[in-house]
């Protein structure tokens with residue numbers, strides 16, 4: 001019955017690939033559809049807040065609420081879209097979620113609508129501006145007729161998109 005250990009090995013690998021929590025490493029899944037773009041951000045809380053526990057002191061509470069507010073309301077400062085598309089970010093959602101082993105993640109949903117379809121161009125990422133603790137931003141980008149991605153060092157860089 002050699003297939004049992006192989007199956008267990010594969011399922012363990014699939015789990016760890018989907019739920020990686022590595023300090024300094026954040027993920028951003030971007031989807032472009034017509035004139036809208038949505039992005040799901042996930043990062044160890046340590047890389048966004050500088051600590052990873054339920055905020056206790058007044059300073060920690062202030063740090064946490066300021067960081068969540070940037071992710072929620074100022075995502076246009078983190079993701080810069082082609083100017084000619086005329087995109088505007090809408091208020092999104094941001095929260096802190098507890099993970100296994102006493103870890104915490106910061107999760108955020110971002111959304112923008114544009115005056116013109118986002119067919120091709122360049123997206124600039126500037127997470128370093130507010131979150132210098134992010135050393136790697138792993139970006140996946142899907143849209144009509146294309147799928148691309150890159151690991152952006154220091155949370156600052158660009159990705160070209162288009163068919």
Ligand SMILES: [Zn+2]
Pocket residue numbers: 021023044045046052103104
């Ligand atoms: Zn952690």
